Amino acid sequence: MRLAGRVTRAVAAALALPAALLALWWILTADSESYYLPPLSEILAAVDDVWLRTDRLSVDVLPSLLRLFGGFLLAVALGVSLGVAIGSSRRLRAFCEPVLEFLRAIPPPVLVPVLMLFAGIGDTMKVLVILSGCLWPILLNTVEGVRAVDEVLVETSRCYALRGPARLWHLVIRSASPQIVTGLRQGLSIGIILMVISEMFAASNGLGFSIIQFQRTFAVTEMWTGILLLGLLGFLLATLMRVFERRVLSWYFGLRQAQRGGSR
Amino acid sequence: MTSAATRAAPARSSRAGKAGRLTAGNALPGVAGFAAFLASLEAVPRIGLVSPDYLPPISRIGTALVELAGEAGFWTALGDTVRGWFVGLSIAVILGITVGFVIGTLPVLREFTASTIEFLRPIPSVALIPLAVLVFGTDLRSVLLLVVYASFWQILVQVLYGVQDVDPVATETARTFGLGRWARTRHVTWPTALPYVLTGVRLAAAVALILAITAELVIGAPGLGNEIGVAQSGGAVARMYALVVVTGLLGVAVNLLARRLERWLLSWHPSLRREVAA
């Protein structure tokens, strides 16, 4: 009973504001004359034609998602391993920081031509573009997380001869995991943005490509359906991420709650 | 990210002059790292990994950079970009902090806005370009719209995490001593959230720079991005990379500034305390 009540409330909370905003959008654009702001009713009506009645879901959305996951997973692997290394060593950190900040500040669209020189124009390049964006929040958060490992735990591990991979996994990564997961969340939403940007170059399919194509061919209603779909995708992925986070970090949330004296 | 602020560190030495020495001590390996990076950039085209026609060695980019520095137009463009970046970032910071505090301190609001935030956050700014041009044309305001939209989320999310991290013992202490809601926000919530805000500013600063340049590149508003676009469409490869290097250096400068700000505002924070003590 109580559980059911909580679920209902959570669903209501998740849907209330979007519903209100959509209603507002609907009303405000109901008799919109502006070419670029078609009535929401038209946009919603077009969703079916544009995405569901065609093979766009498998031809455009699926490859985009695959590239997104590829880039994201690579960024996780690279960000976490580099982050652990950089976070553990003051020297390495001092050595790398300016270069990393330099690379971080370069806009992906101008990075694309360089990447194409090395990785060609296929999916590899797009995956690399996504990687180049997701990497930073994951890397920075991992570095900060690793730096903050509790000294007492470090000494405990030394005393019990915890070394090598066991130390890395049981101490360093687990201890930094709340921060790493924060990085993952930020990285994922940047990844979606980069997914679109990567499809601005040398693409012939993809969700981002479709949106840009609609934009270029002045198919504005269709473009809006794409943007809505993109937002929906972001929301779904964020929800998945939350589920993942709750599972992996259940200890962390319990610990925090305990520290707060049971109050939330 | 937990309230590690509570650990008593044994560092009891004087704090004066520490920040200066720390950066001075840190600069050397940083410069060395950068030099190594430049050397590898020089080597890649020279040993024939890629054609120097498409990725010139860094020495040629350097020459182009010197040429750039001699052009008045370059400095105007740099000024335009920095202005767009700074104004946009400022708006995003103020907006993000305000909205973040309001949402963060009212759990109901937080609960009800979470899904909308997750929905709006991944919508790429680039998708808003036609809208921006339609509403604001191709001048600074369009750039600002994109910059603010993209960097706002970075700040907002950080502020939300920060506000959530307030130690209940600290809040209760403040309450018993008669601090009202506003005074508690000012003296307890704000200092707790400040480290998160600064990290947010650091992340947002980079995003804002990227967006300012991308927007100039795509919309054609004046600035470095536009210069990059012109160089690119004219096939002036070395010049284009010189401009890219300028954006990268801008990023490094922004980060240095942000670190300075952090050192100054957060000398009490455990992460910096530890650096001083260790």
Next chain:
Amino acid sequence: MSAMSQTRTAAGPRTDVLLDVRGVRKVYEGRGRSVEAVRDLTFTVARGDLVCVVGPSGAGKTTLLKCIAGLLAPTSGEVVLEGESVDGPPPGMAVVFQEYGRSLFPWMTVRKNVELPLKQKKLPKARRAELVHQALSAVGLDDVHGAYPWQLSGGMQQRVAIARAIAYEPHILLMDEPFAAVDAQTRADLEDLVRSLWQRLGVTTLFVTHDIDEAVYLGQRVLVLSSSPTVVLDDVTIDLPAQRDQLTTRSSTRFTELRGHVFEQIQRAKQRSGASVVE
């Protein structure tokens, strides 16, 4: 229950009642289970009294203190302070929390930490400076005004929290196991400090501890709480001389007697633990 000591209190009801705790009950409602932390607490504290509260771990001492401080609303019953029912932190009350380390603001210097509540009271600057100086002086911290809390040792941090409470010039001072993490010597010093402050300033003080020796050494009265769900098991008047010191008082026979008496009560309290979890 110790009939003798109970009667003693009932026989001589204090004249000027400052704090009146009436049938306070507190149930924590949690997911799936609710805990009755405090079942029924009734007692009064006279103006200028120094009452120690002891009880086994988890007895609900902190819960009681938070109810008195107006930080928690009791499930039933009420707390009356100076004739008024408490429903939020009352003015003129200072609390020293168990987690002193977390109750000092790490982003403020020691001076600022002590001064902040005075600013809230809108005291003029000169008066604030005077109070801060006096309070820090009283706890023996004349030379750390400009330091940050985390630059101090645990005992010093604790003293800053106490200084903040004194400087506030409260009518009533609540302290929750304030010396739990301090070494024996510092602890003894702080105990003497609390007694001398109480004697000098006459602040009504409620002191929560789990250390029986400490409670007997410090208090004029000791309230013994049962384990959860909590009631008042005993109310012992400590008839030791007003001038106490660590060596002679602690080795006096009366001290040992009282200590033994309280110890027994606590042992009984532990055995008598009721069904506290209401499914």
Next chain:
Amino acid sequence: MSAMSQTRTAAGPRTDVLLDVRGVRKVYEGRGRSVEAVRDLTFTVARGDLVCVVGPSGAGKTTLLKCIAGLLAPTSGEVVLEGESVDGPPPGMAVVFQEYGRSLFPWMTVRKNVELPLKQKKLPKARRAELVHQALSAVGLDDVHGAYPWQLSGGMQQRVAIARAIAYEPHILLMDEPFAAVDAQTRADLEDLVRSLWQRLGVTTLFVTHDIDEAVYLGQRVLVLSSSPTVVLDDVTIDLPAQRDQLTTRSSTRFTELRGHVFEQIQRAKQRSGASVVE
């Protein structure tokens, strides 16, 4: 210095020396200032001994323990364990840290926390399960195998840390003020636990505390450290009966005598504080 007790140690040098601390000196080098935490410590611990180390706050007790554990390198002098000079955490040693709350892995259940060092030792699974079970049983925590550390009360967390140390089957067990933040009753229980474990398993134990009563109650010997810069002030043999219990032992005359003796030494140590900060 108490000549009598000093001689006692010198006269009867323990036969089977397990730990030999030879002229250990430790200076913390900081920016602008360096602190000589430990000046010159020399003592030995025999196999199977239970030695308590007391000293005022900041005496360098933790520093000493870390040097023995191989976590800190002494500035001069050396620590010899079982005939070998220590230069890193030696195998077969277990440490229970002062901050027990921070020394358990919050992301592992109690069982996993205890098991992890055994995995590192590459013990077979069945043996691990047996050791974990025995150790948790010994500290009276049979029913919390699956709980996370933060779901336990402070005293229980402390016992998990102790269980982890026992399960490791160390030759030597170091404990650093392990009961500082635990309430009196739990503390008494844990003290009895440590003694009974020591008697049953015969592990050589070094127990650091700032509580004189505790040191006298627990130890076979008590080392008294001076305040910083630290030397060994006294080495008191505790000639109390092997079977001790909280009420009778603590109220025996010999206990009070020994307690008084150690207390005096510490008072002297406090007065005799040298110039510890080398500018």
Next chain:
Amino acid sequence: TSDDAGSGAQAGGTTKVKVGAIPIVDVAPLHLGIEKGFFAEQNIEVEVVNTTGGAAAVPGVVSGEFDFAFGNVVSLIVARSQKLPLKAIAEGNSSTGQQGKDFGGIVVPKDSPITTAAQLTGKTVAVNNLKNIGDTTVRASIRKAGGDPSSVKFVELPFPDMPAAVDAKRVDAAWIVEPFFTVAQDQGARVVASNFVDAAPNLTIAAYFTTEKTIQQKADLTKRFTAAIEKSLKYAQEHPDEARKVLLTYTKIDPAVAEKMTLPAWSGQINRESVQTLADLMLTDGLVTEKVDVAELLP
């Protein structure tokens, strides 16, 4: 922005107009005309705003941010088919109409076995934008050479990145325009077809355009601007050396390349038949879903 009704914008008799244009070879006449004072003659003061192409220029024009803009004909036809009220007012540029001597074409890597457009069947071809003038005319080339355009795989690649992609054989062929056309050929790329020439004789590639609203409300200004730009086009066509020189002022093209490369034709006339041919090709290739009457778009 300006208003023919005669408000403050017309200070001192000159009208300020904003023109959106890509900083490429094709718009040299606009810059040359400004330099030569052809616009000043008409009391027009032009501010050229760099855009990246139709995506930014069309909304700019629709919103009134730009009075006029430069865009390729296919983009304009698509926009028109989407009911955007755009109208071309003057030619932008045209194909030279000479096979092998156009300002753009299909190139292949130097040792590629491909020699004719027909052999592009089943290959990967880079164009700057999909569903635009590039793929439409490349298909026309292939069709004309007897190949099957439906099996060609087009990928998007910005012109500046094409020479490198061809050189590294990332693509089998690419449709490139100047100055990258020359750059690619310098690196050894071979031209296999001139797609503009294959699509239609003297194909009009791009046009200056505005909205119907501007044409109605600022008829006079439109007329003056059209006159000035047509004069500029003609001048540029007659003085290619000056056109090459003006390039260096608004682009960063290497002077050596600017000297060598082929300039597009600026005939000053929109070739209506070629535009209709293009529109028909677009219908064949599915860029538009119904037949577009180019008369609506053209002046």
